[in-house]
Amino acid sequence: MSVRTRLQELREGKSRQFGEKVGFYFLIVLLCLVSxxxxxxxxxxxxxxxxxxxxxxxxxxxxxxTLQNFQDAFDQQPLGRYLFNSFVVASGTAVLCVVLGSMMxxxxxxxxxxxxxxxxxxxxxxxxxxxxxxxxxLFELALEYDFLNSYFGLIIPYTAFQLPFAVWIFQAYxxxxxxxxxxxxxxxxxxxLGVLFRIILPVSAPAMATTAVIVFIFxxxxxxxxxxxxxxxxxxxxxxxxxxxxxxxxxxxxxIMAAVFMAIVPLILLxxxxxxxxxxxxxxxxxx
Numbered sequence: 001m002s003v004r005t006r007l008q009e010l011r012e013g014k015s016r017q018f019g020e021k022v023g024f025y026f027l028i029v030l031l032c033l034v035s036x037x038x039x040x041x042x043x044x045x046x047x048x049x050x051x052x053x054x055x056x057x058x059x060x061x062x063x064x065x066t067l068q069n070f071q072d073a074f075d076q077q078p079l080g081r082y083l084f085n086s087f088v089v090a091s092g093t094a095v096l097c098v099v100l101g102s103m104m105x106x107x108x109x110x111x112x113x114x115x116x117x118x119x120x121x122x123x124x125x126x127x128x129x130x131x132x133x134x135x136x137x138l139f140e141l142a143l144e145y146d147f148l149n150s151y152f153g154l155i156i157p158y159t160a161f162q163l164p165f166a167v168w169i170f171q172a173y174x175x176x177x178x179x180x181x182x183x184x185x186x187x188x189x190x191x192x193l194g195v196l197f198r199i200i201l202p203v204s205a206p207a208m209a210t211t212a213v214i215v216f217i218f219x220x221x222x223x224x225x226x227x228x229x230x231x232x233x234x235x236x237x238x239x240x241x242x243x244x245x246x247x248x249x250x251x252x253x254x255x256i257m258a259a260v261f262m263a264i265v266p267l268i269l270l271x272x273x274x275x276x277x278x279x280x281x282x283x284x285x286x287x288x
Contacts, residue, residue, distance in 0.1 A: 039261075082238040093219040124168070
């Protein structure tokens, strides 16, 4: 092979690599634009005066941006209270799922007992049951035990809904940890719970972050159970509270979008802060 031919092949290889990189980053940018377009549109609507929201032709960039819609969102409804309620419910659900899910995941991943695989399959099947089919029985239980208009009235069913997901995340992650961690704890006289909480969980931040964030987002966004179990306005979550902004003859879209944007911001910040841990938790074990 001549030197000229070799140089030509190198140039073609570099050109091919450059083209692949350009195509890759173009697709990434396109995907980001498509994913964030609804959020940008919500922000655009929230910054526009009410008269400009419904004007035609459509204005994509606000000509006279204003924060009045955000002020109206807090003045017309106790939006701060709604956000606080959602935070309490979502945080409580995430904590319970991490604690209970880690214990069940540890047992299924590290302990030997009969019927382990059937139990794992049963947990998976339970996650496939539709939420709507469980609404009326759970409402009757909440009514009987006085859990309506209570944070626990939502935290307990939300935990039950998301616990199978948490168990699978922790079970998959714990299976990849070296046995030496557990053996060291057992030598030091720790019980299984001691090994879990003092040795295993401290090195399982990706699994905990993945479970906590995804469960938090689910509980934050849930609407049907929150609407059914919370009848007092002071206990409404943000998803239910936003539905109250509608008017009798027209909807104040600017105010509604401002409230929606305020509800989205905490979730975006949560994902940005824990994105690395979430990716590690979801991809742990792939290719091993």
